[in-house]
Amino acid sequence: MRQIPVDTSGAMVMLAQAPQIKIANRQTGEIALDRETNAKLMTADVLFVRDGNAELVTVTVPETGVSGELDSGARVSLTGLIARPWENEFNGQKRHGIAFRAVAITQVA
Template sequence: MALMNIPVNMQGYKLMITEAPAMKMKENEKTGEMEPVTDRKTGAQQFVVSLFAKKRPQPGEFAGKGEEIKVTLTVDPGEGFEEGTYVQLVDATTSPWQNEKNGRYSSGISFKADGLTPLG
């Protein structure tokens, strides 16, 4: 059984929006048209935001490089979340995934949160 929705603590990271939140879309395999992604259980519209995550250095530590991550949001985050805004994630989780398409395998980690909170 795969682990899903593992709680993740991002308090030790600075999170800056690199792409403002938008409706999450996917291509319909039958029609080729783009359509909104909804939650399988609730039917609620999903959103996605791109963040640059960089570790907050502790005294005497080097901060290191950061990483851009995409986070699926379970609700519309509302207004005021523009590129360059620093945020915190509300109830963030991560889930490993894998799939196979046309004999090609891919895997990774997906991030999900119940919302965004602006910092500052």
């Protein structure tokens, strides 16, 4: 699968919503796990602001990569951020998008 490194050094990155446990199956409540480390996965909504443009994206981070208390509106740093294009077909409808994944999310002092 393609992985594209994302450079956030020229942008202001702010936490829009604190990390929450990622659910793999909504019907059973199964929690999503990292395939390599078996750590629980979390999702955080972050706001990227660059050149007067803002974009809200959801980033998946392993629970072990979430450092301390993260407050909404705080500036954050995303370590090892990658973008991963995806496509699937469900009930005859094709869907596609970009999934964002980081190794860690930390609040910037």
